Amino acid sequence: MSNHNISLDVNGCLVEASVEPRQSLADFLRENLALTGTHLGCEHGICGACTVFINGVPARSCIARAVSCEGDEIKTIEGFVDDPWMEAIREKFSSEHALQCGFCTPGMLVTAYDITKRIPDADEARIRVELAGNLCRCTGYKGIVNAIKGVLKDQKDVS
Amino acid sequence: MIAKNRGTGVGESVPRKEDRRFLNGSGQFVGDIALSHMEDVAFIRSPFAHGLINNIEIPDSLRHSVYCAKDLIDTKSIRAVSNLKGFKPSDQPLLALEKVRYVGELIAACLGATRAEAEDKVDEIYADIDPLPVIVDMLDARKPDAPLIHEDWGDNIFLETRMSARQPEPLLSAPIKVNRKLRMSRQCMAPLEGRGVVAQWDNRLEQLTVYTSTQIPHIVRSGLSECLGLDESSIRVISPDVGGGFGYKGLLLPEEVIVCWLALKRGNPVRWLEDRREALTAAANAREHYYDITLCANQEGEVLSLDAQVHVDAGAYSAYPFTACLEAAQVASILPGPYNIPNYNCKTWSVATNKCGILPYRGVARTGVCYALESMLDLVARSVGKEPFEIRLLNLVKPDQMPFNNITNKHFDSGDYPACLRKAVAAIDLDSVRKQQKDAGATGPMIGVGVSIYNEQAAHGTTVYSGWGIPMIPGYEQAFARFSPDGELEIRVGIQCHGQGTETSLAQIAHEVLGLDIASIKIVHGDTALSPYSTGTWGSRVIVMAGGAVARACEELSSRLCKIGAHLMQSKVSDTYIENGMVKTPARQISIQEVSQTWYRRPQDLPNDVDPGGLEVTAGYKMERDDGTFSYAAHAVVVSIDPELGNVDLMKYVIVEDGGKLINPMIVDGQVCGGAAQGIGTALYEEMPFDENGQPMASTLAEYILPGATEVPDIEVQHMETPSPYSKFGQKGIGEGGAIGSVAAIANAVNDALSPLGVEITETPITPRRILETIAMAKQDGTPGS
Ligand code: FES
Numbered sequence: 001m002s003n004h005n006i007s008l009d010v011n012g013c014l015v016e017a018s019v020e021p022r023q024s025l026a027d028f029l030r031e032n033l034a035l036t037g038t039h040l041g042c043e044h045g046i047c048g049a050c051t052v053f054i055n056g057v058p059a060r061s062c063i064a065r066a067v068s069c070e071g072d073e074i075k076t077i078e079g080f081v082d083d084p085w086m087e088a089i090r091e092k093f094s095s096e097h098a099l100q101c102g103f104c105t106p107g108m109l110v111t112a113y114d115i116t117k118r119i120p121d122a123d124e125a126r127i128r129v130e131l132a133g134n135l136c137r138c139t140g141y142k143g144i145v146n147a148i149k150g151v152l153k154d155q156k157d158v159s
Numbered sequence: 160m161i162a163k164n165r166g167t168g169v170g171e172s173v174p175r176k177e178d179r180r181f182l183n184g185s186g187q188f189v190g191d192i193a194l195s196h197m198e199d200v201a202f203i204r205s206p207f208a209h210g211l212i213n214n215i216e217i218p219d220s221l222r223h224s225v226y227c228a229k230d231l232i233d234t235k236s237i238r239a240v241s242n243l244k245g246f247k248p249s250d251q252p253l254l255a256l257e258k259v260r261y262v263g264e265l266i267a268a269c270l271g272a273t274r275a276e277a278e279d280k281v282d283e284i285y286a287d288i289d290p291l292p293v294i295v296d297m298l299d300a301r302k303p304d305a306p307l308i309h310e311d312w313g314d315n316i317f318l319e320t321r322m323s324a325r326q327p328e329p330l331l332s333a334p335i336k337v338n339r340k341l342r343m344s345r346q347c348m349a350p351l352e353g354r355g356v357v358a359q360w361d362n363r364l365e366q367l368t369v370y371t372s373t374q375i376p377h378i379v380r381s382g383l384s385e386c387l388g389l390d391e392s393s394i395r396v397i398s399p400d401v402g403g404g405f406g407y408k409g410l411l412l413p414e415e416v417i418v419c420w421l422a423l424k425r426g427n428p429v430r431w432l433e434d435r436r437e438a439l440t441a442a443a444n445a446r447e448h449y450y451d452i453t454l455c456a457n458q459e460g461e462v463l464s465l466d467a468q469v470h471v472d473a474g475a476y477s478a479y480p481f482t483a484c485l486e487a488a489q490v491a492s493i494l495p496g497p498y499n500i501p502n503y504n505c506k507t508w509s510v511a512t513n514k515c516g517i518l519p520y521r522g523v524a525r526t527g528v529c530y531a532l533e534s535m536l537d538l539v540a541r542s543v544g545k546e547p548f549e550i551r552l553l554n555l556v557k558p559d560q561m562p563f564n565n566i567t568n569k570h571f572d573s574g575d576y577p578a579c580l581r582k583a584v585a586a587i588d589l590d591s592v593r594k595q596q597k598d599a600g601a602t603g604p605m606i607g608v609g610v611s612i613y614n615e616q617a618a619h620g621t622t623v624y625s626g627w628g629i630p631m632i633p634g635y636e637q638a639f640a641r642f643s644p645d646g647e648l649e650i651r652v653g654i655q656c657h658g659q660g661t662e663t664s665l666a667q668i669a670h671e672v673l674g675l676d677i678a679s680i681k682i683v684h685g686d687t688a689l690s691p692y693s694t695g696t697w698g699s700r701v702i703v704m705a706g707g708a709v710a711r712a713c714e715e716l717s718s719r720l721c722k723i724g725a726h727l728m729q730s731k732v733s734d735t736y737i738e739n740g741m742v743k744t745p746a747r748q749i750s751i752q753e754v755s756q757t758w759y760r761r762p763q764d765l766p767n768d769v770d771p772g773g774l775e776v777t778a779g780y781k782m783e784r785d786d787g788t789f790s791y792a793a794h795a796v797v798v799s800i801d802p803e804l805g806n807v808d809l810m811k812y813v814i815v816e817d818g819g820k821l822i823n824p825m826i827v828d829g830q831v832c833g834g835a836a837q838g839i840g841t842a843l844y845e846e847m848p849f850d851e852n853g854q855p856m857a858s859t860l861a862e863y864i865l866p867g868a869t870e871v872p873d874i875e876v877q878h879m880e881t882p883s884p885y886s887k888f889g890q891k892g893i894g895e896g897g898a899i900g901s902v903a904a905i906a907n908a909v910n911d912a913l914s915p916l917g918v919e920i921t922e923t924p925i926t927p928r929r930i931l932e933t934i935a936m937a938k939q940d941g942t943p944g945s
């Protein structure tokens with residue numbers, strides 16, 4: 001199988017690599033770049049554990065191919081180190097007990113970031129619908145929903 | 160706003176110490192471990208449920224990277240035996256040699272530089288197998304002409320048990336007698352992270368280092384040692400961060416053994432990461448029960464007798480260490496539930512079929528048992544014209560009877576079961592639901608309400624497990640604790656934490672004893688080289704057993720600190736005590752750090768009669784009675800069924816739970832809600848069906864439906880706190896509870912909603928298809944409502 005050269009932006013760094021066309025973006029991030037914060041729960045696009053931002057939109061990196069990300073901007077959980085918005089979400093995840101084993105957490109945080117930015121007036125029902133693409137086997141979602149609600153509320157209180 | 164100054168000891172909802180690494184994406188799971196020169200493994204698995212292997216065709220080019228059964232010299236198959244009388248052991252080959260017994264059984268292992276490469280090789284190998292007749296259903300397996308899974312057995316029964324306890328006067332007749340046949344489908348435990356193993360031989364230590372996603376590292380080490388013929392001291396099992404378990408990771412896998420063997424053989428690190436299809440279909444499933452159950456009662460609804468014949472589909476092989484019979488044996492011992500039942504008779508069969516084995520999934524047999532018994536109590540209620548909760552109140556063990564020895568000799572330690580149920584009924588507002596039902600028209604959604612109550616034996620030890628005689632019998636649980644020279648406390652335990660927040664709750668216990676800031680307390684777990692032996696994390700045992708051991712170790716350290724501290728402060732040991740991380744006498748105080756520094760760095764200042772063991776101890780703990788704590792809970796739920804689509808909507812869900820003294824109430828709520836979400840999956844969505852050839856039909860998460868955020872409602876959790884008289888702080892094991900009561904409560908609510916039609920559902924999960932078929936049955940019969 002012939003490799004392809006790609007260049008893309010991962011967490012603000014330019015990455016140039018030669019990849020097999022069949023390699024998923026998730027495997028590329030994990031195996032080639034050692035960005036293991038992106039988790040694989042199913043590798044067939046259902047669980048959402050592998051959610052990352054591709055050009056600012058949450059996407060499943062297990063069913064995206066690295067080769068098709070030429071020129072794209074990828075942001076993984078590791079790319080949010082100094083992001084105050086993500087930090088606010090993280091703190092709420094901890095105080096609302098929105099994680100247990102932590103395996104779904106990076107994907108959940110990326111989705112939560114998207115929800116809180118995109119739908120500032122989301123109510124509980126909407127939050128649950130928006131979370132439908134991220135499975136958590138541990139928490140029963142209560143803490144996750146409450147954390148997102150909490151972030152939105154704090155945001156309202158500030159503005 | 161002034162931050163509330165929260166305590167961090169026992170009973171406080173302390174935020175978790177372990178959260179940060181997961182929130183940063185820096186948790187370390189098996190799949191995140193990359194070692195240089197590591198090879199990946201992909202397995203060739205049986206495509207047939209039952210068959211004889213003629214030949215495995217391996218192209219010459221792959222001779223050096225593919226291994227079959229005949230290559231595995233000096234290894235032993237996995238043999239998980241129970242000493243229960245009549246148990247028939249199964250030998251689970253690491254790789255199948257002559258015969259395959261389920262779809263997914265291992266046939267050969269392929270190595271590649273990457274997983275993709277290894278998988279490419281799998282495609283080049285052909286296993287020539289002659290299919291044999293297949294046993295898919297456990298009831299068929301008992302028919303006289305059934306094909307045999309293990310020829311030498313003569314039948315397909317791992318174990319048959321009988322339990323009978325009766326009043327002296329025989330029960331001649333009963334005004335109320337209800338019988339049902341109830342089925343709970345096969346299920347997958349489905350933690351979000353699958354299994355995975357990385358093994359590497361360490362030449363310097365002459366030790367095999369095995370990273371594996373397991374709940375039971377020490378047990379896995381014993382199992383590996385038995386199968387590989389290596390000394391246990393030559394094996395180190397590390398269970399790093401583990402992405403959920405629920406029982407699925409309480410199993411020694413043939414894959415674990417093979418990956419270790421390959422690492423020894425190849426001399427380089429070897430890795431296998433389970434994919435989702437393997438996780439759903441190959442390693443192990445859970446929960447498949449069939450009940451033929453009869454309840455007799457008097458006109459009031461007091462239960463007079465309970466009779467049951469129960470089958471459990473245990474699959475082809477007995478799983479190590481819990482065996483193929485734990486599930487059914489547990490059914491027999493706990494079927495009477497939290498009730499006072501005078502006559503009891505139960506027969507069980509652990510049946511072998513051409514499916515993968517089963518494991519104890521969160522709640523183990525209790526989920527099925529609770530579903531069966533609670534369904535029957537609703538039928539009694541309907542027969543005598545009372546509310547289901549009233550029937551339960553009549554039969555529940557009363558608080559003034561505690562502690563109570565029930566008919567199967569379970570010792571219920573404490574609690575007020577009726578109060579728990581009443582609270583749940585009040586919270587769900589039963590009267591208003593009944594009114595709503597009356598007012599509802601003939602069309603539109605059908606409303607139903609259901610309750611269930613159960614108790615849960617947890618942290619049960621030697622007495623219980625020695626009776627079952629399985630490969631693992633828990634004894635004393637130990638904890639190692641030591642102060643470092645800078646006064647920080649390190650605690651090592653043999654359990655494994657995979658989401659239960661134990662790194663925090665055990666630190667809270669240590670804080671309770673020593674008063675140290677929990678930031679200065681580090682909990683190390685999941686590593687056989689670093690921790691005392693433990694049977695691991697299962698059976699809701701950690702907070703009671705490891706918690707007790709941590710407290711004991713800290714108490715011992717406390718007395719050693721006092722001895723040195725008293726000397727340093729020129730005071731009597733009897734006047735010295737520990738408070739808030741300080742060693743104190745009535746007049747003076749010094750810090751624990753000061754005492755630690757004295758032991759390690761200024762030994763010249765120590766008293767002459769100082770304990771030479773210093774500031775590190777290993778302490779062992781057992782409860783005063785080791786047959787367990789009994790937490791309990793009532794679930795109450797209101798459902799609305801769409802009669803056109805068959806969807807069940809959970810409109811209100813309340814749980815009243817008593818876990819004794821709660822060490823960290825926030826964590827407990829998380830366990831309760833998470834467990835209930837799994838119970839909702841069992842009740843409504845999750846099913847692993849097989850076709851007539853034994854092919855597993857749900858091999859992706861598109862077919863195997865896990866509940867998402869829109870399927871799980873906002874569950875209301877209320878607490879009662881009746882301490883256990885036997886555990887260190889009165890705490891009770893509670894980790895599994897949420898998953899036990901949901902199925903029964905939801906099934907009862909659905910049947911309550913369907914009752915005007917005169918039909919009921921007797922099988923889980925209650926999928927839209929089953930609902931619509933049941934409603935159609937009512938229409939055919941011309942029963943009211945059609
Ligand atoms: S791993 Fe990508 S959706 Fe599950």
Ligand code: FES
Pocket residue numbers: 098099100101102103104105135136137138139351402403658
């Ligand atoms: S915290 Fe374990 S899967 Fe979500």
